[in-house]
């Protein structure tokens with residue numbers, strides 16, 4: 507499921523739930539409630555087998571915004587749990603642009619891509635960096651196939667300001683014991699983001715790589731405001747649909 511950016515790379519991880527395999531009731535619950543994604547519906551690749559006491563997580567940012575994906579995932583496994591990390595769509599669009607710019611330095615200016623006509627504030631919703639942030643529209647596709655309770659929306663902003671709180675929500679959603687807490691994070695002043703104190707299998711702290719948390723180009727406040735106005739109705743609809751106010755005004 508999507509993170510903040512436009513990357514389409516898929517990542518798979520098998521997690522141990524830490525629940526004893528000889529607890530039959532728990533095992534049954536795991537199998538019925540924690541569905542296992544065993545096939546990538548887009549690429550038809552086999553995923554690792556999920557054993558008892560494990561969950562398989564799969565991350566593909568482009569799924570959320572690809573209209574044919576919900577039906578395919580549902581056909582593969584109707585009980586799959588879906589986690590979506592969402593961030594202010596204006597900052598998301600700039601982050602997306604920054605990511606592309608790092609690979610294509612001759613890219614036109616942000617405002618030339620984000621607007622059909624920036625002197626009158628006509629936004630180009632066909633540009634992927636803008637389109638991806640229309641969360642309410644994408645969510646409509648998912649809700650045709652999955653009940654709301656199978657979707658969790660994680661705040662990208664709170665993932666930075668209070669990672670333990672957002673991860674508590676994720677652990678609860680997955681029916682896992684709350685193991686990750688405040689004590690697992692520290693704020694790295696140089697990076698400007700929270701990092702892990704001691705990742706699994708290592709005694710050294712770990713921050714996300716250089717491609718996460720890049721400095722964004724300065725964008726004229728007028729364009730930012732025009733984009734805010736453009737997203738406002740979509741954001742409000744998204745808050746209504748999810749029952750969560752993400753505070754992006």
Ligand SMILES: Nc1ncnc2c1ncn2[C@@H]1O[C@H](COP(=O)(O)OS(=O)(=O)O)[C@@H](OP(=O)(O)O)[C@H]1O
Nearest residue numbers: 508509510511512513567601699700714718719720
């Ligand atoms: N702990 C921590 N460290 C570094 N970065 C963090 C962290 N938590 C969230 N973020 C935000 O993650 C943003 C990058 O995510 P991506 O857009 O690459 O996600 S995705 O893999 O494409 O889904 C990245 O966006 P940019 O700041 O625009 O680079 C970060 O703001």
